[in-house]
Amino acid sequence: MKKVLSVIRSQEWWGYKIPPLLAIGYATTLLSNTPLNKVAWWLLFLLAAIVVDAIYVSIINDITDIEEDLASNKKNRMANISPRVRWMFPAVCIALILYFILFVFKDLLSAILYVLSSLSFTLYSFPPARLKKRGILGVFADACGSTFFPSLLMVSATSAYIGQNIDWLWFSAVGVWSLANGLRGILWHQFYDRENDLKVNLNTYASKVDPQSFKPKAILLITIEVVALAVIFIHLMNPIPLIFLAAYFLLVMMYRKMGYSITVIMTPKNQAYQILLSDYYQVFFPIALLVAATIAFLSAWIVLMIHILLFNAKIIIICKDIVSFFRRLVLKTA
Numbered sequence: 001m002k003k004v005l006s007v008i009r010s011q012e013w014w015g016y017k018i019p020p021l022l023a024i025g026y027a028t029t030l031l032s033n034t035p036l037n038k039v040a041w042w043l044l045f046l047l048a049a050i051v052v053d054a055i056y057v058s059i060i061n062d063i064t065d066i067e068e069d070l071a072s073n074k075k076n077r078m079a080n081i082s083p084r085v086r087w088m089f090p091a092v093c094i095a096l097i098l099y100f101i102l103f104v105f106k107d108l109l110s111a112i113l114y115v116l117s118s119l120s121f122t123l124y125s126f127p128p129a130r131l132k133k134r135g136i137l138g139v140f141a142d143a144c145g146s147t148f149f150p151s152l153l154m155v156s157a158t159s160a161y162i163g164q165n166i167d168w169l170w171f172s173a174v175g176v177w178s179l180a181n182g183l184r185g186i187l188w189h190q191f192y193d194r195e196n197d198l199k200v201n202l203n204t205y206a207s208k209v210d211p212q213s214f215k216p217k218a219i220l221l222i223t224i225e226v227v228a229l230a231v232i233f234i235h236l237m238n239p240i241p242l243i244f245l246a247a248y249f250l251l252v253m254m255y256r257k258m259g260y261s262i263t264v265i266m267t268p269k270n271q272a273y274q275i276l277l278s279d280y281y282q283v284f285f286p287i288a289l290l291v292a293a294t295i296a297f298l299s300a301w302i303v304l305m306i307h308i309l310l311f312n313a314k315i316i317i318i319c320k321d322i323v324s325f326f327r328r329l330v331l332k333t334a
Contacts, residue, residue, distance in 0.1 A: 013054045015313050016282055017146060020181075021050060022307070023286035024154040024174055026293060027236060031170065032162050036293040036300035042161045043303075049100040049114060050150055056093035057121040057145065063090070064125040064132075071200045107160040113153040120145030133203045139190070143182030151178035173231040180225035181281065187218075187265050188275060211266050218265045222276065229277075240295070244288035248280040251318065254325050283314050 025046060029039045062069075062078040063086055069076035078086050097118055105111040123129040124141040131141040151174050159166045190197070190206035191214075197207040206214075233241060252262060252274065261273040290307055293300035308315065 013058065015311055016278075017054065018047065018050065019283070019286045019307075019311050020147070020281040021150050021154055022047065023281070023289055024151050024178075025158050026286060026289040026303075027232070028155050028158040028170070029162065030238070030289060030293055030296070031167065031236065032159075032164055033296075034162050035297040036290070036303050037297070039158065039161060040303050042158070045104055046154065046157055049097075049104065050153075052093055052096045052100065053114070053118055053121075053150070056090055056097065056118060057125075059086075059089045059093065060121065060125045063087075064127075064130070068200045068202055074196055105157060105160075107156065109166075110153055110157040110160060113149050113156060117145050117149035117153065120149065135203060135205045135208060139183060139186050139205045142186035142189075143179055146185065147178040147182030148175060151175070167235075169231075170235055173228050173235060177225055177228035177232060180221055180228060181277075183221055184218075184225065184265055184275075187214075187221075188267065191266050214266070222264045225277075238292050240292040241285060241288040244284040244291075245280060248277075248284045251279065251322075252276075254322065258321070258325055258328075279314070279318065283311075283318060286311075 022043065025039075025043045026036065029036050029043075059078070062076055066076050066079050068074075070079060097114070101111050101114060105114060120141045124131045124138060124145060131138040152171065155171050155174055156166060187206065190204045191211055193204075194206045194211070197204050255272075255274050256262060259272065261268045261271050262276055263273050264276050267273045267275070286307060287304070290300060290304040294304055
């Protein structure tokens with residue numbers, strides 16, 4: 001099982017990409033005043049569809065990166081698997097993607113958004129397009145595939161299942177927020193891998209940009225993201241996500257006291273760091289929405305418990321960090 005999880009790189013997306021997407025599903029349900037337990041099975045199907053897409057993305061990215069990863073001495077999980085076997089993985093994923101498109105999604109818009117998510121990463125990875133090597137086009141392709149189209153999918157598919165028209169202001173706010181957040185995510189990854197990419201002359205956007213000169217653009221990007229997030233909060237008209245946001249910023253203050261660098265995109269060398277708002281999106285925001293749903297309809301507590309069980313790794317890390325912080329504090333004052 002561990003070998004399978006390693007091949008599909010689940011540790012790189014399960015606890016990081018999936019919870020924010022589910023949060024959009026929870027929020028869309030909350031806006032409709034529908035009990036969450038009535039939508040839970042549908043959200044589970046959406047989760048399965050997104051997981052299949054994430055596995056497909058992880059596998060084709062590794063397959064198409066084999067030569068470059070070997071040239072830069074970077075580990076590639078597909079390199080030691082025979083070509084005949086390795087191509088079976090994306091083939092199975094494509095079959096499952098077609099199943100979701102043809103038999104699961106209840107409306108045309110959701111099916112289109114799901115196709116666009118898979119297509120974005122196909123164009124990102126495979127030649128001759130290979131957008132990964134085409135600068136800014138690769139950045140947008142990754143952001144669209146990883147967060148933009150999946151987030152919009154959560155809005156459209158959840159709305160269709162509930163039987164309500166799409167709230168286009170909500171749809172737009174989620175789209176701007178998810179695109180900005182997705183751009184930050186891929187830019188972090190590209191700047192983090194910048195030295196390896198320069199070794200093999202890989203034409204990513206970050207390999208052609210001076211990290212220092214990019215800082216004003218990073219500030220602009222986080223500004224757009226925060227404005228869109230504010231619109232999301234206003235639309236929700238619920239204080240609980242804001243209360244959890246305040247709790248998150250207390251956590252950020254704690255990390256600052258512990259010597260962490262709080263960064264928007266570029267991360268420092270040889271120093272612990274936190275990417276601004278990432279823990280909020282991955283932990284605090286979805287749980288806040290589930291708490292709000294439980295207050296509105298008590299039956300939602302089951303979904304809250306299942307979510308915590310499925311995505312407990314980051315919660316455990318945060319709890320350990322808090323315990324470590326207060327332990328140091330006690331030792332200093334003793």
